[in-house]
Amino acid sequence: MSHNLKNITLKIWRQDGPQAKGNFETHVIDEITDEASFLEMLDILNDKLVHDGKEAVVFDHDCREGICGTCSLMIDGQAHGPQRGTATCQLHMRQFQDNATITIEPWRASAFPLIKDLMVDRSAFDRVIESGGYITAETGGAPDANLIPIPKPIADAAMDSAECIGCGACVAACPNGAANLFTAAKVAHLNRLPQGQAERYSRVENMVETMDEHFGSCTNHGECEAACPKEISIDVIALMHKDYRKAKFANRKDLARK
Amino acid sequence: MSLTDQLLAQNTVKLDSKIPAGPMADKWNSYKDNMKLVNPNNKRKFKVIVVGTGLAGASAAATLAELGYQVDAFTFHDSARRAHSIAAQGGINGAKNYKGDGDSIHRLFYDTVKGGDFRAREANVHRLAENSVDIIDQMVAQGVPFAREYGGLLDNRSFGGAQVSRTFYARGQTGQQLLLGAYQQFSRQVGLGGIRLFNRTELIDVVVIDGHASGIVVRDLVTGELQSHAAHAVVLATGGYGNAFFLSTNAMACNVTAAWRAHRKGALFANPCYTQIHPTCIPQSDDSQSKLTLMSESLRNDGRVWVPTNPNETRPAHEVPENERDYYLERLYPSFGNLAPRDISSRAAKRAVDKGLGVGPKKNGVYLDFADAINRLGREVVEERYGNLFEMYERIAGENPYEQPMRIYPASHYTMGGLWVDYELMTNIPGLYAAGEANFSDHGANRLGASALMQGLSDGYFVLPYTIGNYLAPMLNKAIPGTDHPAFKAAEEEARIRFNGYLASGGTKSPDYFHRELGKIIWDYCGMERTEEGLKKALSDLPALYDEFKTDLRVTGNGESMNQTLEKAGRVDDFFQLGMLMCKDALDRQESCGGHFRAEYQTEEGEALRDDENYCHVSAWQWGGDPMKPNLNVEKLEFEEVHLATRSYK
């Protein structure tokens, strides 16, 4: 049964723009049903702020079903908050207690420049995909879908890593601001499939090197896996590291042939 | 003379559907054989704007860029991977007949026309069914990890309203995997320079010069800056308008603005009253709720829907004895039972709740009970089939569906109506195209499960790249107006005035407040069941609330930086105008068909009663300067292949 939470103190990061100085602003929610989602609590706060003539807190969100990857937020020091395998938009207030103080910060990484308040720009992820996170199959030339059978375990493993929603929690949670989990999830998805073999080594080389231009490095803390709303395993990182190593040798041979 | 013919005679806009001649099965091939082509070296001389990067937009932009056109793609999201196509769970239909169960292009075509309650354009639907086969090939080549059987071949399942297994799926995340496939193909073109991507940029107006779509005015959401972009053709792939209901399964940012602004510039808006209600959503739990979450329809394969017979029932579900439960779907529709089509089971749930038999703290849902399935199959089998859905339910509702039945209730999910387009997906404004959910063409009055993904990809991959070439070919070496043309300047100025107006309105209520109130009116009177009386009430309440919106709106912040309140104000403004049109259209269509159910027009058993004599037409509305005074134009629907018949799922 639902009940009402009382006296929730929110410490929210407010910052007018990329260059502005930011600070925590404190707001108190006197009472809220524990059926409300975390973002609905922010909606209520924003409605009140607008009503009081103040500017609403800016934060990214869209589908609110945990699949589009738009929502973010560092909640009490954890990317996407305290519930494992759950994006912020699916976090509900029943995870919190009466009289709680909740601290909300934007995700911090140089690759994710802050736009305003809690909103950051995650375009660097798109740059990584643009550099190789695809299978080249221009429209129209595809062979019959059942031409190449894919063993079920391979298809399932590819799907496990393809579930990545591109939210950036891995980067936010990583003490080094590394994007290895994001990049490796895509590498593992495509490099496992027969369709992805033609570009296997150019893909991993290009993606890793583009990742390198934007993000920090992996030191195997495992925080990314814990923060990932889709619980993607860091095993994919090992797979990417293996393929990158192989790629460096394979691509070197190809270059020599040119 | 039928009403359709009378209205046809009064049309103020010539609605030429441009359906190619010849037998149904040859129309699309004959179109492709006869269309005009642009020489590969000349394609780079044309610029095409694609607004929206969902399935339709991303696939169209990628394919056009691959062909060599210059493409400018716009999304209001931070990335092209976020569009709400991503949330589709169930699957995508493809008439592959991999199961050898007698499926064919014709059967998919037939099912879609029938499922749409005979209000779709046959030729478009047939093309959709033809393309469905190529879509599966294309997406597999793209690396979409569809579910496989142990032999390594693709798995299929059957889906609502179909008697064959033709639905391809990727766990409960088919939409995500398809969108990511299209997004990756799109991103490749961004990387190669074929597409220029504008993110966090929202369409504010469509610019029409000399009767041709010549470009768009957009607002950079980060800086608030208004910019004009000119092109030879403009594609709107901007999704549906389900958020007019405020509470829907759509994403928070889904809106009608792009289609509506095109409508105000002369594009006709067709069948706005055709909205689909999905029967299995989690009921609203509190007044602050911002959206509803859909639970995949596949749950109805093993769950049994029931309500207690006593309106004052207070016992927990498992303590209610069998003889005090009403398994109303099984009782009313013995042959389809819990698998009755979406519109039918939605209305049955509404009737139960309206009778006071609803369950849950707010008495606003019905039970979807898995106790029998767990007894019959064992908990493990149920967990394997629905584990992730049960988890999601528990996360949202805070109840364990293994122990107590789920509570479900219908919610707005998809909109079949949209911008009127011809066979080439071009609106009545030359050079302006609408694709995916933004157009009206393929689903008639009701969409079948697993068909939305199919339509978005068909439009983007396999229709627009051909039809746009046919339009552009004669325009070779003709200059397009620059963005300094007075029409662009005027549109920019109008937008500036509009947005400054929101900021200056100085009232007391937030855009969200108005959206919520607006949504309540539309849901109550233009939702699952509509009546003449209710629609008239809505049409008097809406303008009053709209007036209040204009005077009592408060938007804080400024127009020079990210301001989500301001964005919302513009979207709600357009929803108001659309809401009035939805009610007008629903009032005007004096029949029941598919998602449009008028209580006055039903059979004795309470099923939708069509009026093929007078309403076998598309209602395409023209902007009349005042949202309450649109002009009706009609396109008569002819059925050559599928004979008009009453749908029966008994």
Added chain:
Amino acid sequence: MAQVVTSQRGPVTGTATRSKKRRPFLIDLYSTAVGKKYVMGATGIMMMGFVVFHMIGNLKMYLGAVHLNEYAHFLENLLVPIAPEGVVLWILRGGLITALALHLHAAFSLTQLNRKARPVKYQSARDYQIANFASRTMRLSGLVVLAFIIWHLLDLTFGVVNTATGAMTTVGAHGEEPVKNVYDAVVFSFQRTPVALFYVFANVLLGVHLFHGAWSIFQSFGWNNPRFNKWRRGFATGFAAIVVIGNVSFPIAVMAGIVG
């Protein structure tokens, strides 16, 4: 507090069209963070090999001065007479010094990269879920171990801070030829309580460093197999434990008077 420069607004296109700079293979490999991690891993393996053999060799202490001094003499005379005395040992030392230098350089440049990746820290406390003491203190434990190595070399290899180092003895020698009295030098060193305590402290941190490092190697090189993955953590724990127990036993044995 600005979170780095704002991203440029405006269209994005042609992001993957830059041609790659061609560089010598090894430099190219080392230029990326993943490449540097390979170097961290490879040099780590070399030093792990050294650490474990060093520990095993030193266990000779428990057999008595003769055995230990003889072992030290053996190392000095590796491959003699093919190579002159001490040369092979110095080649091995050269390899280890190079490995250490590369390990340090890679660690330093990765640290720089990681600092740059998050110039503005979180302003509220982080609540780490998986990251452990070992993984969070690699830099610190590494620096302590580095300081220890320097001290240890000055102490027992070069004798700068140990008057007993380098003294000769005939105990344990082949025939009458005197050999270095390593045994006494060790005993002398560990009879100084602060030295012994520092030795213990540094070796515990070495264990912490190895606990994360030995596991990380598998990730960095991508040695990943679902069947064996669960053993990786066990290997790292076991390896670290053996090295620490072996090494720490020496000063304790000296202080307890078991050896001496």
